[in-house]
Amino acid sequence: MAGLTINDVTKTFGDFDAVKDVSIDVRDGEFLAVLGPSGCGKTTLLRLVAGFENVTSGDIRIGNEVVSTAEGCVPPEKRRVGIVFQNYALWPHMTVAENIGYSLKVAKVDAETRKRRVEDAMALVDLTGFGDRRPANLSGGQRQRVALARCLVAAPSLVLFDEPLANLDVHLRAAMEDEFAAFHKRTGTTIVYITHDQAEAMALADRIAVMDNGRLAQLAAPRDLYREPANEMVASFISEGIVIPAQVLSPAEGGHIKVSVLGQEVVVRCRPDEAPRAGAKICCRAPEISAATSSEPGIDGTVRRAVYKGGVARIELAPDADPSVLLHFEQPDPNPFEAGARARVRIASGWLIPGAAA
Amino acid sequence: MSVRLNQGRGQEWAMTVVVAALIVLLSILPMLRLIQEIFAPGGTLSTAAISSGLTNTTTWVATGNTLVVGFFGTALAVILGTSVALLVTLTDVRGRSAFVLCYVMPLMIAPQVTALAWLQLFGPASPLLKMLGIAPPLGSRNPLYSPEGIILLLGVQYGPLVFLLVRAGLRKLPRELVEAARASGAGWFTVLRTIVLPLMTPSVVAAAALAFVSCVGNFGIPAFLGIPANYLVLPTLIYQRLAGGGPAVLGDAAFLSVLIGLIAMAGILAQEMMSRRRDYRISSTSLAAEPYELGKWRVPVQVMMWCLIVLILILPLFGLLLSSLVPGYGIPLNAATATLDNYRFVLFEYGAARRAFLNSFVLSFSAAAFAVLVAIPVAYLVAWSGKKWVKYLNLAVELPYALPGVVLAIASLLMFLKPIPFTGVQIYNTVWIILYAYLARFLVLALRPTIAGYHQIDRALEEAARVAGASLFTRMRTIIFPLVAPAALAGGLLIFMTALSELTVSALLWSSGSETIGVLMFSFEQGGDSNYASAISAITVTITFVLMLLANQLAAHLPSGVLPWRD
Numbered sequence: 001m002a003g004l005t006i007n008d009v010t011k012t013f014g015d016f017d018a019v020k021d022v023s024i025d026v027r028d029g030e031f032l033a034v035l036g037p038s039g040c041g042k043t044t045l046l047r048l049v050a051g052f053e054n055v056t057s058g059d060i061r062i063g064n065e066v067v068s069t070a071e072g073c074v075p076p077e078k079r080r081v082g083i084v085f086q087n088y089a090l091w092p093h094m095t096v097a098e099n100i101g102y103s104l105k106v107a108k109v110d111a112e113t114r115k116r117r118v119e120d121a122m123a124l125v126d127l128t129g130f131g132d133r134r135p136a137n138l139s140g141g142q143r144q145r146v147a148l149a150r151c152l153v154a155a156p157s158l159v160l161f162d163e164p165l166a167n168l169d170v171h172l173r174a175a176m177e178d179e180f181a182a183f184h185k186r187t188g189t190t191i192v193y194i195t196h197d198q199a200e201a202m203a204l205a206d207r208i209a210v211m212d213n214g215r216l217a218q219l220a221a222p223r224d225l226y227r228e229p230a231n232e233m234v235a236s237f238i239s240e241g242i243v244i245p246a247q248v249l250s251p252a253e254g255g256h257i258k259v260s261v262l263g264q265e266v267v268v269r270c271r272p273d274e275a276p277r278a279g280a281k282i283c284c285r286a287p288e289i290s291a292a293t294s295s296e297p298g299i300d301g302t303v304r305r306a307v308y309k310g311g312v313a314r315i316e317l318a319p320d321a322d323p324s325v326l327l328h329f330e331q332p333d334p335n336p337f338e339a340g341a342r343a344r345v346r347i348a349s350g351w352l353i354p355g356a357a358a
Numbered sequence: 359m360s361v362r363l364n365q366g367r368g369q370e371w372a373m374t375v376v377v378a379a380l381i382v383l384l385s386i387l388p389m390l391r392l393i394q395e396i397f398a399p400g401g402t403l404s405t406a407a408i409s410s411g412l413t414n415t416t417t418w419v420a421t422g423n424t425l426v427v428g429f430f431g432t433a434l435a436v437i438l439g440t441s442v443a444l445l446v447t448l449t450d451v452r453g454r455s456a457f458v459l460c461y462v463m464p465l466m467i468a469p470q471v472t473a474l475a476w477l478q479l480f481g482p483a484s485p486l487l488k489m490l491g492i493a494p495p496l497g498s499r500n501p502l503y504s505p506e507g508i509i510l511l512l513g514v515q516y517g518p519l520v521f522l523l524v525r526a527g528l529r530k531l532p533r534e535l536v537e538a539a540r541a542s543g544a545g546w547f548t549v550l551r552t553i554v555l556p557l558m559t560p561s562v563v564a565a566a567a568l569a570f571v572s573c574v575g576n577f578g579i580p581a582f583l584g585i586p587a588n589y590l591v592l593p594t595l596i597y598q599r600l601a602g603g604g605p606a607v608l609g610d611a612a613f614l615s616v617l618i619g620l621i622a623m624a625g626i627l628a629q630e631m632m633s634r635r636r637d638y639r640i641s642s643t644s645l646a647a648e649p650y651e652l653g654k655w656r657v658p659v660q661v662m663m664w665c666l667i668v669l670i671l672i673l674p675l676f677g678l679l680l681s682s683l684v685p686g687y688g689i690p691l692n693a694a695t696a697t698l699d700n701y702r703f704v705l706f707e708y709g710a711a712r713r714a715f716l717n718s719f720v721l722s723f724s725a726a727a728f729a730v731l732v733a734i735p736v737a738y739l740v741a742w743s744g745k746k747w748v749k750y751l752n753l754a755v756e757l758p759y760a761l762p763g764v765v766l767a768i769a770s771l772l773m774f775l776k777p778i779p780f781t782g783v784q785i786y787n788t789v790w791i792i793l794y795a796y797l798a799r800f801l802v803l804a805l806r807p808t809i810a811g812y813h814q815i816d817r818a819l820e821e822a823a824r825v826a827g828a829s830l831f832t833r834m835r836t837i838i839f840p841l842v843a844p845a846a847l848a849g850g851l852l853i854f855m856t857a858l859s860e861l862t863v864s865a866l867l868w869s870s871g872s873e874t875i876g877v878l879m880f881s882f883e884q885g886g887d888s889n890y891a892s893a894i895s896a897i898t899v900t901i902t903f904v905l906m907l908l909a910n911q912l913a914a915h916l917p918s919g920v921l922p923w924r925d
Contacts, residue, residue: 050825075367076824083825089818093840102836103826154826 002063002157003028004049004190009058009068011044018044020214021058026192031184033193033205037237041214042194046160049192050083051076062158082151082159086166088143090135096146097122097131103154121153124186125179141172148183161193165200177203198238202226210234226285227269228351235283235353242284244325248276248352257352262299262321270352277355284350286314289329291337291345298344301327303337317343369830377736378751384798385754388769395612395772411613420595420614423584424621427508427591428574434513435569439520440562442663446521447528448554450649451660455924459906460667462923465518466902468859470578470879471895472515472674477502477582478892479677485684485691486677496688503587508580512573514670519572520565522922527561528554546650559632567629571622575762577862578876582883592618593764597865605775608768615768619761626760675899681892700893704878711894713871714878717789721874722857725796726850729804733846734839737805741812742820752805759802763862770795770867789872795863800856804849807920811845814917844915851909859898 004026011019019041026032034042047053049060051073060068062081067074090099101118109117122128125145135143144164151159161180165173181204184191195201201208202222210217210225210233217237218230229235236243246259246266252274256267261282268282292298301319304326313335317327327345337343396408411417442461446454464472478484481500487493501507531554539549555562577593584594596614599607652659683696704711739745740752758766774791777784785791815838823837861876868877875898882891909921918924 050821052821052824076821077827077829079825080827081825083822085818085822087816087818089816089822091819091822091837091841102823102828106823106826106828106832106836150822150826156825 002190003030004158004192005061006045006049007059007061009045009048009060010056011041011048011053012056017214019048022211022214022216023058024209024216024219026190029188029190031191031193031204031206033195033201033208034211035195035198035201035208036211036217038196040211042196042211043162044214045211046083046162046192046194049158050081050160051079080154080157082154082156084144084147084151084159084161084164086163088135088147090143090146090150092135094135095131096127096133096135096138099135099146100150100153102150107154117153121149124152125149125183140168141176144168144176145179148179152183152187156189158190158192161191161195163195164193165195165197173200180204210237212237228271229283230354232281232283232353235281235351239285240328242286242289242325242327243281243353244284244327244350245322246280246282246352248274248280251275259352261347261350262319262325264297264299264347266347266350268350268352271354274352274354280355281353282350283353284347286329288348288350289327289345290348291315291329291331291343294344296344296346298346299327300342300344303339303341303343306331306335306337306339308335313337315343317345319345373735373830374739377732377739380732381736381751381754384794384801385757388766388773388798389757391773392612392616392765392769395609396616399609408613411610411617416590416595417614417617420590420592421617421621423505423589424574424591424593424618427505427512427580428570428621428625430509431512431516431573432566432570434509435516435520435573436562436566438513438517439522439565439569440524440558442517442666443521443524443528444550444554445659445663447525448550448650449652449656449659451652451656451663453660457663457667459923460671461521462518463671464515465522465922466855466906467899468578468861468876469511469515469576470582470861470876470883471678471859471899473502473511473579473582474879474883474888474891474895475674475678476507476511476514478681478888479674481888483681483684483688483888484677485680486673488690489680489692500586502583504583505589507583508589508591511579511583512576515576515579516569516572517670518922520562520569523565523568524558524561526919527558531557563629563632567625570625571760571762574618574621574625575764575862577762577764577865578880581861581865581880585884592621593762593862596764596768600866605771608771608775611768612772615762615765619765622760622762678892678895678899681889682896684889687886687888700889701897704890704893705897708890710873711878711890714873714875717792717872718858718860718875721789721793721796722854722860724793725800725857726804726853728797729801729853730846730850732801733804733808733849734834734842736801737808737812737842737846738834738838740805741809742817752809755802755805758798759800763799764866766795766799767863767866770798770863787869787872792864792867792872792874795867796857796860799863800853803853803856804846807845807849807852807917808842810917810920811842814845815841844912845917845920848909848912848916848920851905851912855902855905858901859895 006022006024009019009022010017022045024032034045036042044053048055048068051067054073055068055070057070059066062079067079094102097118100121101114104114104117118131122131125148127142127145127149130142135146138146165176168176177200193204205222207219207221208225209219212233218225218234225234225238229238229241232243235241244261246261249258249260249265252270252272255269255272257270257274258265258267259280259282299319299321301317303315304318305316307314312330312332315329315331315337319325319327329345331337398404445451446458477500479486480502482494482496482498484493535553535557536549539553544552575593577597580591580594581597584590590598592614596611600611680691682700683698684691685695685697685699689695736751736755739748770791771786774786774794785794819841820833820837823833828836859875861880864874864877865880868874875894879891879894882888882894906923910924913921913924
C-alpha cells in the first residue's frame, strides 16, 4: 500500500492542456473518486498516474518514489499499480486462471505459489471454480470480478479504476458498487476511481476530486461537495445545483449570512469569513425550494415546465425578477402547477458560493 | 530523484531500430540505388543514361504500347468490376458467396497462368476447339497474340480488383440515402445514376488507379501474348534488353524501369487529384441498403453472371487442363490420346522442374514466414505508436508493392551486382537475390491485414499486460502475437500464394539453379512446350485453390476483407 501525490501536474497535447496545474494528495488506503464530465481530463489523469502518458510539468509520486517528472517516467510495467479497465480488458485467449495469474507468471513466481495465490484471489472475488473458463463464457459482472482479481493478485500499491461500471446495466451497477466498497474495506488498498457518475462517486469515495476543463475544481468529502461547493461549476454540476445571483446584506455570523435573492431576504450557510461583496452567488438545491401560498412571502414566477416523475412532479419556474434563472423543485402529488401557470416559491436555505479569490 | 526513471525503454528502442533498419534495407535503399543509377551512374553526375533512353525510338514505342494497354485494360476492368459489384451488392441475386469466390479467383491466379489458359483455349492447337471441330488450322495465328488480346486479359485479370474496392465502397453506402431518393419518387435506375454512382466516384477512381498501376506493371500477360506478336510494353522491353545484353545494359534497364515507375505514379497522382476535387465523405454509418428486387429479371441476370464465370474462369481453366493432358502440340485430345505424361515429366523427370518447384516452395515459404514475423512489430508501430513518422514507414513498405515488379527487380540487380560491401558475399546469380526481392515486394501483403488486426484489438488488452509488469517483448509474445496471429498468418498465406507462381521479379533475377515455377512455365511456353507449361500451371492453380480453402478455415478469426475471395 502506498499513498499517491500528484504535484502541480500539467499535461499538454499540442497546444491543448488536457490536465492543468492539478495537485492531489491521496492518503495511504484512501478511496478517491475523480469525477467530471467527459473531456474534463480525468482519463488523462489516470493515464498519467499509470504511466501510459508522461507529465509535461510537475511530478507524481507513488509512496516515496518519484515516478513521473518532465524529465522521464517509470514505465507502467515497473510501477506496481493495478488497473480495472472500463471494458475489463481480459485476454480472450487465456482462461480465467491464466488471466489472473499473468502478472505472477511475468514476475517468474514459481508455479506452486502462483497456483495458490490465484486460488486465493479467485476466492476473494467469489469466483472459486471458474478458473478454467474463458472470459467469453462469463457474464458482465463475472468479468468485472476477474478483472478485480487480476489486479488484486499482484498486491499493487495502488489500484486505478477507469469508469468500471459504465458498461454494466443498472441492476448490476448497484451490486458492483457494493463489491467495490467491500473490496476496499477488505484490502485497504489506495484506490483512485475515475467516473462521470456522481451517485457512484458519492456512494464509494472518501473524497471526490471534481475536474473541469483539465483543472481541479474541488477536492472534498462527498457531503462537503454537496453542501459547500467551492465554485459555480461544482455547485451546478453536483446534484443539479441552482446558481442564483445574490446580494450579501451583512457580515457572516456563526456560519450563516443574510442575502437578498430575487427580491427576497434569505439566510444561507457560508464560510466564516464572508462579508458583503458585489456579484455574489448562492447555490441551492431542489429540496431547499418549495411552493408557497399566496399569503406567504415568496418569489413569483411563471411555470415553464411540469414533468411528472411518479409521486412527485418536477416543476421548473422562471422567476419574474430574473427569468434567466430557472428554479426547479419537486412538488408532491397532487400537482396544482401546469406549464404557463403562475406560482410562488420559497427558498428555505442555500450556500453562499465563495468568491473567486477565496 | 528515483533511479528508475526511464528504465525499460530499451526494448522499445531495440524494436524500433530493428524495424527501421529492415525497412531502409528492403524499401528505401533499392529505390535510392535505382535513382542513383540514372542520375549518377558510377558515382558521377551524368545525364547520359537519360538522354540515351529518351532518344531511343523503341523506348517511345514501348511507352506508347504500355499506355494503350494500360488505359484500355483499366477501362475494361473498371466496366466489368463495377457492373459486377453493383449487381452483387445492390440486387437480390442468389448464390452470392459462390459467385464472389469464382469471380475473384483470377486475381489469385498468376497472370501468366491466365495468359497460358486463354492461349490454350483459343489457339489453333486448342483441344477444346478441336473437340468441337471449330479449331483454326494449325499454323494460323492465335488471335490473342495482339494488343486487343492483352487488353482483354488485363481486363479479366484486374476486373476483380476493381470489384473488391467498389464493393467495399457500396457496403458503406447508408441505406437512408437510397431510401430518401426512392421516397422522393426516383426509380431504381435514377437512384443508381443520381445517387449511387456519384457517391461511388472515389471508390471507382481509386480502383481505376490501382488497376492502371497493375496493368502497366504486368509482365506475364504481355510476355505471353505480346512477345510472339513483337508488341512490346515497357516490362517486356526491359526483359528483352536484359536477356540479350546482360548486366551491361543495366543502366538502360534502370532508365526504363524508372519510366514505368513514373507512369504508375502518374496514375496514383491523378486519382489523388480527382478525389480531392469534391467532398464525397459519407457521414453516417448504418445498415446496408435493402437489395433491389430484380423480380422476373433475377433468373436471366443470374444466368448472365454465371455465363461470365464460365467464360472468364471455367473455360480457360478447362482449356488449361485439357492442354496438360495432350501428348503433343496439335494432337487432338480423346480417350485414347489423353495422358498424364506431361505431369510425370515436370514433376519427376525434368531436373530443372524439380529444382524450380523446390525453389519456389522454399522462397514463398521463407518470404511468407519472414513477412509474418516482421509484420507484427511493424504493424504495432504503425497502428499503435501514434508517432507521425510512422506514416512514412508504412508508405515505404507500400512502395515496392505499389510500383511495378520490374522496378524492384532492376533495383535489386543494381544493389547486388557487386558483392555486398564489407562482407564480400555475392548474392547476384543466386536464389538469395530473389528472396530479397520477394521480401521487399510482398511484406506489405502481410502488413495490411496485420494492421487491420491491430485496429480490431482493444489497446487496453496490452495496457493491462503492461501494468501487470510485462515488458514489451513479453507482451509481444504472450498477448499481442496470439491476438493478431490469425490476421498475420492470413497475410502470410496470401504471400505464399502470390509468390509461388510469381514471374515478374524472378524472370529478371533468375539464374541457372535458381529457377522458379514462374520462370519454368515461361521458358516452356517460349520453347513451344505449352503442354508442359499447362501441366505446371494446372498444378499451381490446384495448390492455390487448396490454400484458399485452407485460409477459409481461419476466416472466423479474421478482420473482414483480409481474404479477398470471402464474401
